[in-house]
Amino acid sequence: MEQKEIELLQLLEKNGRLGTDMIASMLDLTVTEVEEMIEKLERESAILGYSTLINWAKVLEHESVTAMIEVKVTPTRGKGFDQVAERIYRFPEVKALYLMSGGYDLSITLEGQTMMEISRFVSDKLSTLDSVVSTVTHFVLKQYKHDGVIFDDNDDQDKRMMVTP
Amino acid sequence: MIDQSHHYVADHIHQLKPSGIRRFFDLASKLDNVISLGVGEPDFVTPWNVIEASFHSLEQGYTAYTANAGLLELREELRSFLLENYHVSYRAEDQMLITVGASQAIDLAFRAIINPGDEVIVIEPSFVSYAPTIKLAGGEPVAVEATEQFAFKIQPEQIKSAITPKTKAILICSPNNPTGAALNREELTAIAKLAEQHDLIVVSDEIYADLLYDEEFTSFASIPNMIDRTILISGFSKAFAMTGWRLGYAAGPKAIIEAMTKIHQYTIMCAPTMAQHGALEALRNGRDSVQEMKNSYRQRRNYVVKALNEMGLTCHMPGGAFYVFPSIKATGMSSEAFAEALLEDQRVAVVPGHVFGNSGEGYIRCSYATSMQQLAEAMKRIKRFVDK
Numbered sequence: 001m002e003q004k005e006i007e008l009l010q011l012l013e014k015n016g017r018l019g020t021d022m023i024a025s026m027l028d029l030t031v032t033e034v035e036e037m038i039e040k041l042e043r044e045s046a047i048l049g050y051s052t053l054i055n056w057a058k059v060l061e062h063e064s065v066t067a068m069i070e071v072k073v074t075p076t077r078g079k080g081f082d083q084v085a086e087r088i089y090r091f092p093e094v095k096a097l098y099l100m101s102g103g104y105d106l107s108i109t110l111e112g113q114t115m116m117e118i119s120r121f122v123s124d125k126l127s128t129l130d131s132v133v134s135t136v137t138h139f140v141l142k143q144y145k146h147d148g149v150i151f152d153d154n155d156d157q158d159k160r161m162m163v164t165p
Numbered sequence: 166m167i168d169q170s171h172h173y174v175a176d177h178i179h180q181l182k183p184s185g186i187r188r189f190f191d192l193a194s195k196l197d198n199v200i201s202l203g204v205g206e207p208d209f210v211t212p213w214n215v216i217e218a219s220f221h222s223l224e225q226g227y228t229a230y231t232a233n234a235g236l237l238e239l240r241e242e243l244r245s246f247l248l249e250n251y252h253v254s255y256r257a258e259d260q261m262l263i264t265v266g267a268s269q270a271i272d273l274a275f276r277a278i279i280n281p282g283d284e285v286i287v288i289e290p291s292f293v294s295y296a297p298t299i300k301l302a303g304g305e306p307v308a309v310e311a312t313e314q315f316a317f318k319i320q321p322e323q324i325k326s327a328i329t330p331k332t333k334a335i336l337i338c339s340p341n342n343p344t345g346a347a348l349n350r351e352e353l354t355a356i357a358k359l360a361e362q363h364d365l366i367v368v369s370d371e372i373y374a375d376l377l378y379d380e381e382f383t384s385f386a387s388i389p390n391m392i393d394r395t396i397l398i399s400g401f402s403k404a405f406a407m408t409g410w411r412l413g414y415a416a417g418p419k420a421i422i423e424a425m426t427k428i429h430q431y432t433i434m435c436a437p438t439m440a441q442h443g444a445l446e447a448l449r450n451g452r453d454s455v456q457e458m459k460n461s462y463r464q465r466r467n468y469v470v471k472a473l474n475e476m477g478l479t480c481h482m483p484g485g486a487f488y489v490f491p492s493i494k495a496t497g498m499s500s501e502a503f504a505e506a507l508l509e510d511q512r513v514a515v516v517p518g519h520v521f522g523n524s525g526e527g528y529i530r531c532s533y534a535t536s537m538q539q540l541a542e543a544m545k546r547i548k549r550f551v552d553k
Contacts, residue, residue: 007460015537022541025471026464158535159210163190163203163514165293165342 004029008037009046014148016050055151057143066095066111066140067118070104071126072133081105084131093121104136115139181300184293185520189504193514200543202531203514205342207406207487209534211443212454215405218446219439227438233430234422235263235414236441242448243414251374251384253392255416262426263436263444267372267400267413268294270425274368274396274415275302275334277424283333285368288319289522290490292342292370296522304333310524313492316481317346321355328359334366335359337385340373343521343530344490345466345483350383357388366421368396372413375404375455377485378463386416393418403486404455405447410440462487465533465540472544473531476551487534490518494527496551504529510553511546 004027011018011026020038024031041047056062076083081099088108089097096109108126112118122137143151171179186203193199234240240257247253255261264270271294275285279302287295289308296306309327311317324335335356340347348356360367369385386395400413415425429435466483473480473491480491493503500517507513518525533540 007464011464018537022468022537025468026537028467156536158201158208160201160204160206160208161190162193162199162201163186163516164205165184165186 005037005041008034009041012038012047012050016052053147053149055143057151064111064113065115065118066109066143068138068140069108069110069122069126070136070138071106071108072135073105073129073131074133075105076131084129087129087131088126091121091125093117177300181297185501186293186516189508189514189516189520192505193508196508196512199508199512199514200535200539200546201514202533202535202540202543203516204532204534205488206408207403207458207534208536209406209458211405211407211410212447212451214450214454215407215443215447219443222442223439227442229438231263231435231438231441233435234261234426235436236438236445239263239441239445239448242445243416246448247384247397247416251371251382251387253384253386253397253416255397256419259419260416260422262415262422262429263441264400264413264415264429265433265436266402266411267370267398268298269411269429269433270398270400270413270415271295271368271370272298272302273425273428274398274417274421275299275304276428277421278333278366278396279304280333282331284329284331285333286324286327286335287522288324288335288337288341290317290341290343290518290525290528291336291522292338293520295336295338299336305331307332308522308524310522311341311344311346312524313481313528317341317344317483317490318348318352319356321352321359324356324359328363328365332363332365334368336368336370338370338372339385340377340483340485342373342486343488343516343518343525345486345488346481347377347380347484347486348383349380350388353383353385354388357385357391360394361390364394366394366396367391368398371397371399372403373486374399376459376462376487378459378466379484382485396421401444401447404458405444405451406454406458407440407443407447410437410443412436412440412444462533465537468537469531469533469540469544473547476544476548478547478551487532489531489533490525490528491531492528500526500529507547507550511550513543513546513550 020031020034024034073084075081093110094108095111098107100107122135240261244257275298281303284305284307285299287306287308289310299306307327309323311319367385374382386392386397396417398415401407469489470480470482477495478491480489483489500519504515504517516530518528
């Protein structure tokens, strides 16, 4: 992949709403070139989607609970971990799923409205899968940083003086 | 009661003009909702590993003085850094000095080499401290003017015609504050020839060396035969976003560094110890952060240069640093009037070019070391101002 494509991806990863005209002048390209580059990257599935990072704690009406679940599983012959992984990631409440090295196999990030909802998912859906041997559920108490962004209103305050040599 | 104490101030300090930047700082600080493009330092915070290393050194109890010339460990690390990146070879033991910012290194350099009445050629527009520092050391700054016609790159003939029997040194800052102009190897070699012919010292302020965007940096000291007549000055402020740590350095011929160290030991003792420990970490593990910041500056530079040119403020593409120096001559205003009206009218702070020397008149310095959102908003406001 050429250097400018990587820079474009880095820019969009940080700010999906950055306009094509702005990107064009930052990367010294024409707007058409940027549009074509984005289309190509979308076609190749290098760009999978555009999302917005939201601090839901700021939205008073919104109650949600996030849990990280460690799962030990028995891999299936011929399919390894992929088959059980698919059984799990198909659930819409599963926000992220990773195969891990170390003491357990799969790491799930799960989002629900209440703790009850999460515990129901673990007991009814997850633990009952044939391949699942055991689970450990950790609830998230506070979010400090997500996707490289620090959740602190004062963090990006400019602490420099107004005019310096 | 009226303060009469100005009577006590020395005459030569009275004669020193206060920096024009100060006035703008006062003006801008009184207003709200100002976007500042007037800041001569990175908008990034120092990389966390550097901050953490400094904490650690304090926890370990490294709170005492270091050697006058700075931690030997730091000078050794710096030695390899300079060799690897700029292909210049200095001995850590007696050819390097850690200072309180590059500013102190500049001060020491001139105090170490200037006899009363010696002349130093300064390429303007330039950083505001050069001329006063030379004067304070008893020297005479002689300005030569880099012009927009040559993309603010000084022409060797201009330097040549400024050389007199009293000329002791030439001061170069490339990439330059405030123009961003950077001299390539060939252009520096032409200056080197003059230095050799006239037996001059070259004080090379390379503080923006790591922020050169389109070509490889050439250290003046790396030009054949120049290492024996160059005082290389740099620091951690710009590339590593460490301005407030006040840590710089000088490297040069043994006798000159020894002379500078002599002044340093009597006036400063040593650079702050915790900052030196931070700098050590910056050199060892901070290179990736510099690269990341540099990429970001390059993108912003491209954006700002295009935006300014589109609104009719002609602006050359600067090779390095984080400044653009657009012409405001088309507006018919002086740079001071332009900057003041822009501040009052649209709340954008820039620095009028004349504070960097007479040849800066007709230009403004805009720093793009600020977030893209702020830059975009600033460009919108400047356009609104220019369109009026």
